[in-house]
Amino acid sequence: MADIPVDEIIRSRRKTISLMVTSDCRVIVRAPMKLSQVRISQFVSARQNWIAKTVEKMKGRPQAVPHAYTEGELFWFLGREYPLHFVDDDQAIIERTDRLCVPRAYAPDIGRHIRQWYVREAEKEIRSRCMWFSMMTGYSPASIRITDAQKRWGSCTHKGGLNFSWRLIQAPLEIVDYVILHELVHLRQMDHSPRFWKKVEELMPDYERRKQWLRENERLLRI
Ligand SMILES: [Zn+2]
Incomplete structure (x- = not known):
């Protein structure tokens, strides 16, 4: 199956074979326990175009940008964007106003604190x-x-x-x-x-x- 871009074959007691492309562009085949490798290859080959098109589509979907934790960077909360804003008050805690206000004193652990805040809010x-x-x-x-x-x-x-x-x-x-x-x-x-x-x-x-x-x-x- 060298030329066929399958990332994973999951066999189970199902009766039919199916193909999916995950949102991170992995190609996964689900197949019955005893279905031969050849049949799986044929099935996948016949759908090469569909796979290529679907991978392209997945790549075009919006993607999270890794946070650098700089002033003004956007954080999502319940579907709205909040720009990160550092506050100088050492006694402050993370607060969501029209911005996500975070004590500067949390550096260099800002990521962990923001994650903990998300967990609490969630x-x-x-x-x-x-x-x-x-x-x-x-x-x-x-x-x-x-x-x-x-x-x-x-x-x-x-x-x-x-x-x-x-x-x-x-x-x-x-x-x-x-x-x-x-x-x-x-x-x-x-x-x-x-x-x-x-x-x-x-x-x-x-x-x-x-x-x-x-x-x-x-x-x-x-x-
Ligand atoms: Zn479910």
Whole structure:
């Protein structure tokens, strides 16, 4: 398979073969346990053009710029941009006004402090939104945890606990809400079957638009 740009082949007890390009341009094939390498190659070869086009499209999506923590640099919070502003007061703590005000005394550890601030804010905001949706749907998680996940914005444990990445708090509230609702519905329906999506749609009729936003902008959240 030398000329075929497949990064990973995941075999499982599925019956069909599928191909995807992740947002970081990795090509992943999902295939049944015993499907021959030759068949996989044929399947992928026949879709070379699609792969190339999709990789191009993914590369064109917006991407987070690594932070240098300089005055005026932009930080996202609930879908809005806040320029970083250093304050000279040693007693101050991080505060979000129309800017993200950070004590200069935090240097050289500014990145860590800002991350901790995001975690705290995510904890408050996500917990309260989760409670709200829990009340609305009657689905209640056993626990809510904020994680450091890079790509999994939300996940659900089989003990009925929900995990959310602090990075999600950078996204607009309606996107945060979508991820929360998605995970809450998993408490009843663990897979991504049509039944799962039907339930999501019942509770959030415009979920597809929000899901699409996340697909296109998720790289922005990977700080
Ligand atoms: Zn899911």
